[in-house]
Amino acid sequence: MDISDIRFLLEAFQIFSLKNLVMILAGGLLIYLAIKKDFEPVLLLPIGFGAILANLPLTGITDAAEGGFLGVLYQAGIKTELFPLLIFIGIGAMTDFGPLLENPKMAILGAAGQVGIFGTLLLALSIGFDLNEAASIGIIGAIDGPTAIYVSSRLAPHLLGPIAVTAYTYMSLVPIIQPPVMRLLTTEKERKVRMPYTEKPVSKTVKILFPILVTIVISLISPKASPLIATLMFGNLMRESGVVERLTKSAQNEIANVTTIFLGLTVGSTMSGDSFIQSETLLILGMGLLAFVLDTVGGVLVGKLMYILSGKKFNPLIGAAGISAFPMSARIVQKVGQEDDLDNFLLMHAMGANTAGQLGSVVAGGVVLMLLSGAI
Secondary structure: OOHHHHHHHHHHHHHOOHHHHHHHHHHHHHHHHHHHOOOOHHHHHHHHHHHHHHOOOOOOOOOHHHOOHHHHHHHHHHOOOHHHHHHHHHHHHHOOOHHHHHOHHHHHHHHHOOHHHHHHHHHHHHOOOOHHHHHHHHHHHHOOHHHHHHHHHHHOHHHHHHHHHHHHHHHHOHHHHHHHHHHHHOOHHHHOOOOOOOOOOOOHHHHHHHHHHHHHHHHHHOHHHHHHHHHHHHHHHHHHHOOOHHHHHHHHHHHHHHHHHHHHHHHHHOOOHHHHOOHHHHHHHHHHHHHHHHHHHHHHHHHHHHHHHOOOOOOHHHHHHOOOOOOHHHHHHHHHHHHHOOOOOOHHHHHHHHHHHHHHHHHHHHHHHHHOOOOO
């Protein structure tokens, strides 16, 4: 080792700051939550490791100009919005919209489950964030990581790190966040409402036409949502066609898995100490939680309205599944419903609302982009 190597080593330690140390510890915490608590491990683990890499000085690993691989991945996959769209193809290939097609009224709950987006957007505006930043923070309420990344990368890329981490962290905490809100807003009598499931067969033709028509209609109504809805529906079309099983499996597995690794590492690479440790990061974490709570409140309250309009034959708990956390939220509805009645089976009804929530989150993201298209 010559004198230049020693100087380089000393320079690295001189540049290394307390903020870098804090973010390395934060990355370690995300890895701990992924491994020990099983909180969204497929994303929190690579995000945590990416955060550690981003805070090691002089590596150049996040600098695309120096050929740093995380910087190159950011330019290729986040700035071009490619990674979120590839993830949506995989999600579409894994999603069965049958329960929604069998019970189309669940689409109302999918819309109600997005109320947190706009409530949080207004709050962010009121406390000083500009319109693009507020919209990016509000989209956390889509409870859909790829949508949050897609929208924030276009509107407020400097907030991508805290927004993505907030979205995925709270997604992993949905089983903790939702049940108290659901119990608070419903009575025991309402939670005990039984809704026998009578399967209404949906033809293969309908299942094939659904993704095609949804893509056309939503693209015409909200052109900015077209990339999101098109990739989601293309994945679903492959699934329902039954003739490209190899491609469907690749979308569900290889493509989704590889893209998830790159997406997680790249999001983590935006969590450098200087850009992440700011007061606005804490505000985003707080407003992200509020967005999740408001989504649940909106869904349950609309569910209570449907309970009244149906002559008390609709279980309002199902409204909580009108978010995009699929199928986690549907399972939570089933679990909370059985706390008061072990023989109450709400899962298939909740799955209809949950798949509607997936569509709702994509449309909401497109609406936000369309409304702000002049500001992009």
